[in-house]
Amino acid sequence: MDLCHVPATREKGWYLALMAPNVKGPNYAWLDPSRLYCHPQGLQDCVADLLQPFQGxxxxxxxxxxxxGFILGAAAAATLRKGFLAIRKAGHLCVQxxxxxxxxxxxxxxLMELRTDAISPGVAAICMESSEGGKWIQERYKCSHCVPPRLQPRFDQHQLGWD
Structure with missing residues (x-):
């Protein structure tokens, strides 16, 4: 999909076709979302879809x-006019x-770490896969994701094969 193209009808998840599958092997994530981040309308619609369940x-x-998660999280925070908390790989934060x-x-x-001076109770999450970890999160927290039900099996199996 062209980085300037915006479909005439934009249903939930239309922007997922901007992402590309891994071609470099198992040391990389199975899907590269960087083209989605480059598409202004795609990024905007993705963030809107992710935030929809949290309206109100x-x-x-x-x-x-x-x-x-820094990219979509920061975009969501900016949209909500809220702060953003980076959850980092261990060893990158110089605070408690x-x-x-x-x-x-x-x-x-x-190990992942987050600063203790910025957190308080109450958690919601965004998940894309129905993996073991994703299911654990969905059982415990209010969740949102941008994958339409008809495409979820492709994400669960790490296959995109866009139609």
Whole structure:
């Protein structure tokens, strides 16, 4: 899809076709969203879709996980006129932090950290996959994502094959 093209009808998830599958192997994420971030209307519609379930909710801050979550999280925070909390890979913050182990997209065990002076109770999440981690989040938190139900199986199986 052309980076300037905007479809005449924009249904939820139309912008997902801007993303490209991994061609470099297992050390990389299975999908590259950077073209989506370059498309002004695609990025705007994606953020609007992600924020839709939270309309009317009292939101104090938006958080995003290192590194791709920084882009959509910061865009969501700017749209809401709220602050943004970066959840970083361990060792990158020079302030007091809380740490949590997690598995990244390749299955590697890592630690993520966030600054303790910026957090308070109450969490919502955005998930794209119905992975083990994604299901765990969806069972515990109010969730949003931008993948239409008809495309969800492709994300779950890491196959896009756009029609």
């Amino acid at each position: 909710d009292a939101i104090d801050m938006v958080a995003g996980i290192d590194a791709m 932090t809380e740490a949590q182990p997690y598995s990244d997209y390749s299955g590697r065990q890592k």
